[in-house]
Amino acid sequence: MRDKFDEDPGKFCKNVMHGNICIKASDLPSMIYPEKGYNTDAIDENALKSDLLASCFRALFTGPSSGKRPVNASGSNKKKGSGRNPIAVTYHMKECNKYHVAYVATLAESDGDFDYEEYYNYILTLFDDKKWCEDTLDWYNG
Numbered sequence: 001m002r003d004k005f006d007e008d009p010g011k012f013c014k015n016v017m018h019g020n021i022c023i024k025a026s027d028l029p030s031m032i033y034p035e036k037g038y039n040t041d042a043i044d045e046n047a048l049k050s051d052l053l054a055s056c057f058r059a060l061f062t063g064p065s066s067g068k069r070p071v072n073a074s075g076s077n078k079k080k081g082s083g084r085n086p087i088a089v090t091y092h093m094k095e096c097n098k099y100h101v102a103y104v105a106t107l108a109e110s111d112g113d114f115d116y117e118e119y120y121n122y123i124l125t126l127f128d129d130k131k132w133c134e135d136t137l138d139w140y141n142g
Contacts, residue, residue, distance in 0.1 A: 033047060047136075
């Protein structure tokens with residue numbers, strides 16, 4: 001579906017808004033891929049490895065300022081700034097798991113008829129492939 005969007009983003013968006021194009025949970029959004037990392041022949045390749053998603057993950061779990069660090073940058077998630085402790089500190093998170101990644105990939109406002117529960121569960125099915133799961137979680141836990 002990304003190729004259709006890239007052809008004419010305005011037209012694509014209008015068609016979605018008018019119900020001419022239906023986006024399903026299995027139509028993974030561009031935001032979960034690196035900018036040059038989408039492969040139409042292998043949709044799981046690079047899925048969930050975007051800088052944007054990693055930044056959102058860090059901001060949510062390790063604090064807003066950590067979301068600004070480059071992907072896999074070193075730095076403690078226990079550094080105390082002003083305000084409340086990050087979620088990772090509060091819940092003693094030692095590493096990221098598939099549920100954390102799927103949660104961050106699903107965070108969004110309600111958008112019409114789109115089924116976010118189905119999308120969340122679809123994201124979790126990507127982790128059924130053991131090698132892909134290990135590779136993806138290693139990328140987050142870097």
